[in-house]
Amino acid sequence: MHDQLNDLDDLYRTLSNAVEEIQGQIAQGSDVIWNCSAVDKLCFCMEDIFNHGLKEGLLSWASNNQVSFWSLANKITCKKDIEDINRLRIKGDQERCLAWIRQGLKENTLGSYLNVITQDEKLLREFYYSHAFLCDRENAVKVKDLITYGISHLDFDISLSSSSRRPMEVEAKPVIIAADAIITHLPDRSSHVNGYGSPSSSWNGCENSAQWYTQETRSLKIEETGKKKKKRKKTSVAMIAESADVEESQYIEKVIQMHRDWTWTFLTKKLKQVKAQMKMIKILKKVKSLIIYHCQVLWTQRKKRVQNSL
Numbered sequence: 231m232h233d234q235l236n237d238l239d240d241l242y243r244t245l246s247n248a249v250e251e252i253q254g255q256i257a258q259g260s261d262v263i264w265n266c267s268a269v270d271k272l273c274f275c276m277e278d279i280f281n282h283g284l285k286e287g288l289l290s291w292a293s294n295n296q297v298s299f300w301s302l303a304n305k306i307t308c309k310k311d312i313e314d315i316n317r318l319r320i321k322g323d324q325e326r327c328l329a330w331i332r333q334g335l336k337e338n339t340l341g342s343y344l345n346v347i348t349q350d351e352k353l354l355r356e357f358y359y360s361h362a363f364l365c366d367r368e369n370a371v372k373v374k375d376l377i378t379y380g381i382s383h384l385d386f387d388i389s390l391s392s393s394s395r396r397p398m399e400v401e402a403k404p405v406i407i408a409a410d411a412i413i414t415h416l417p418d419r420s421s422h423v424n425g426y427g428s429p430s431s432s433w434n435g436c437e438n439s440a441q442w443y444t445q446e447t448r449s450l451k452i453e454e455t456g457k458k459k460k461k462r463k464k465t466s467v468a469m470i471a472e473s474a475d476v477e478e479s480q481y482i483e484k485v486i487q488m489h490r491d492w493t494w495t496f497l498t499k500k501l502k503q504v505k506a507q508m509k510m511i512k513i514l515k516k517v518k519s520l521i522i523y524h525c526q527v528l529w530t531q532r533k534k535r536v537q538n539s540l
Contacts (some may be wrong), residue, residue, distance in 0.1 A: 237282075237371050238282075238366060240334075241275065241278055241282065241363055242279075242369055242372060242373065242376075244275045245272070245276070245376060246376060247271075247277065248268060248271040248272035248275055248309055249376055249377075249380045249381055250271065251268035251271070252268050252384070253380065253381070258388075261385065261386065262326075262385045262386075262387045263384055263385065263386045263387065264387055264388065265388050265389060265392065267394075269297055269332075269335070269386070270392060270394045271337070272381075273328055273331045273332055273335075273392070274396050276325075276342060277328060277331060278341070279328055279363050279364065279373060280299040280302070280303075280327070280331075280364070280449060281297060281298065281299055282362050282363040282364070283358050283359045283361050283362020283363060283364075283365065284297050284298075284299055284357060284358060284362065285356075285357055285359060286358075287327075287463050297420055298322075298323040298324045298326075298327050299327055299357070300323035300326050300327050300330075300434060301323075301357070302348045302353075302357045303326075303327060303330045303343075305353075306343060306346050306347065307330065307343075309332075311337075314333070315329045315330060315333065315390065318390055318391050320391055321390070325391070328392065329360075329390040329391055332388055332389070332390050332391075332392065333380070333390055335386045335388065335389070336381075336386045336387070337389055337503070338382050338386075340382070340426070341374060341377045341378035341382050342375045344370070344373060344377060345365055345374060348364055348367075348370040348371075350485055362512065384481065384495075415470075428487075434520065462487055474517065476526050486507070
């Protein structure tokens with residue numbers, strides 16, 4: 231159980247680091263995400279998440295092929311997108327799954343696919359065991375939030391097929407010990423197949439005071455120090471998502487304030503026009519009254535002249 235929890239944490243940590251690398255490209259001034267190692271890392275990690283705890287079909291078991299989630303992707307994806315993937319020059323369901331993930335990044339639909347899978351209990355029971363990553367509600371929500379708020383707003387201009395291959399694990403170099411030293415303990419070796427842990431094997435012997443150093447232990451120490459540094463950055467993705475929400479709210483407030491200013495300016499201008507029209511009406515009324523008065527005066531004077539002439 232403890233190994234399974236560590237496995238889930240490692241998957242999420244790897245995905246978080248991949249998202250952080252992609253966001254770093256945007257922070258450096260890039261508007262579009264192109265084909266790069268960070269995108270490949272993200273796709274491989276998403277493939278591991280979709281494959282974790284996946285039930286092995288009868289055909290893949292009989293043919294001894296690697297388990298893939300292509301049947302699941304085929305079930306929740308529209309026909310046109312599936313046809314686009316099938317037209318690619320790729321062989322095998324595993325490569326089709328990677329193309330499906332890259333298509334989801336390019337069209338910003340990967341978060342929607344995760345939402346469909348995790349909210350459908352029947353779909354989860356059909357394709358996954360209970361220990362699967364996507365069946366763990368807490369981890370599933372974290373991954374959905376990471377994809378939705380971390381990269382869904384980015385513009386991915388990437389190809390559906392990629393020539394890059396998953397990096398292979400480097401074999402441990404031979405142990406160098408002194409000639410008179412006796413091996414007292416060898417490190418446990420464990421392997422994980424599709425989310426399950428195989429039993430570890432160890433060898434014990436008699437104790438000896440001789441000290442021996444290996445290049446493998448040095449690399450493990452370097453890896454542990456690297457993990458400590460990564461733990462300090464594990465909240466950066468969430469902080470970036472929160473900052474995006476803050477920027478969005480600030481943008482909405484600016485738009486509202488801009489509309490308020492425009493409305494106030496428009497009303498002020500209209501009011502000035504109305505006031506000017508009212509003044510003009512008053513002036514016209516005064517002119518009219520003056521014209522009438524002068525007409526009356528002229529008429530009276532003319533009338534008097536006519537009477538005097540008679």
